[in-house]
Amino acid sequence: MIWQLDxxxxxxxxxxAVASITVKDLLSSAIIFGAYSFFMxxxxxxxxxxxxxxxxxxxxxxxxxxxxxxxxxxxxxxxKD
Amino acid sequence: MIAHFEDVIxxxxxxxxxxxxxxxGLYVIAHGHHSPGGGFQGGVILGASFILFCVAYDIKEAKRxxxxxxxxxxxxxxxxxxxGIGIICLVLGGNYLNxxxxxxxxxxNPIDARSMGILGIEIGVGITVMAVMISLFxxxxxxxxxxxxxx
Numbered sequence: 685m686i687w688q689l690d691x692x693x694x695x696x697x698x699x700x701a702v703a704s705i706t707v708k709d710l711l712s713s714a715i716i717f718g719a720y721s722f723f724m725x726x727x728x729x730x731x732x733x734x735x736x737x738x739x740x741x742x743x744x745x746x747x748x749x750x751x752x753x754x755x756x757x758x759x760x761x762x763x764k765d
Numbered sequence: 766m767i768a769h770f771e772d773v774i775x776x777x778x779x780x781x782x783x784x785x786x787x788x789x790g791l792y793v794i795a796h797g798h799h800s801p802g803g804g805f806q807g808g809v810i811l812g813a814s815f816i817l818f819c820v821a822y823d824i825k826e827a828k829r830x831x832x833x834x835x836x837x838x839x840x841x842x843x844x845x846x847x848x849g850i851g852i853i854c855l856v857l858g859g860n861y862l863n864x865x866x867x868x869x870x871x872x873x874n875p876i877d878a879r880s881m882g883i884l885g886i887e888i889g890v891g892i893t894v895m896a897v898m899i900s901l902f903x904x905x906x907x908x909x910x911x912x913x914x915x916x
């Protein structure tokens with residue numbers, strides 16, 4: 685574990701998490717959530733848990749982003765609140 | 766919904782890339798029991814390759830390659846492989862999913878029988894996860910109509 689790299693990745697994870705729930709455009713929110721999953725995957729790989737990182741990369745960054753985009757196209761782009 | 770358009774670059778790149786994605790998914794399933802990966806991740810990669818095909822072409826073309834009937838049959842086939850291996854272990858006198866009992870019907874010693882048993886489980890999980898991911902995508906993107914989707 686390299687704590688400097690850990691800290692940088694954690695800052696990116698928190699920035700992506702906050703941005704993904706505050707942005708008004710739902711399509712942007714889905715894309716930022718994919719970026720959040722990717723940084724989470726890098727963080728897990730850096731901490732030595734390669735199997736969890738693999739699952740996060742394939743399910744979190746791959747499939748769930750496609751599902752979110754498919755769900756956004758069935759509803760509206762903008763949030764109401 | 767987005768109008769359908771034919772893009773020769775996207776379709777050609779998708780056609781070239783698809784076999785390699787599917788080969789990688791099969792690699793992840795086959796090496797799941799002694800390296801990172803496994804049935805779930807490999808099944809998701811196999812499902813993602815088919816979703817890429819649905820996005821690059823259209824849903825009618827994709828359903829001509831894999832119909833809903835075949836998809837449901839794959840979904841059940843993986844579950845049958847999983848529970849079948851477990852019940853075979855039960856019949857051979859062990860606990861449910863105790864793979865070392867499989868050395869009575871396989872020509873290997875009990876240690877290798879454990880490796881073969883978990884490989885069968887990974888294959889079953891991979892088939893089911895692939896079929897469920899394809900079914901989830903098709904129902905989500907076309908709101909159950911299976912007529913048109915993200916193209």
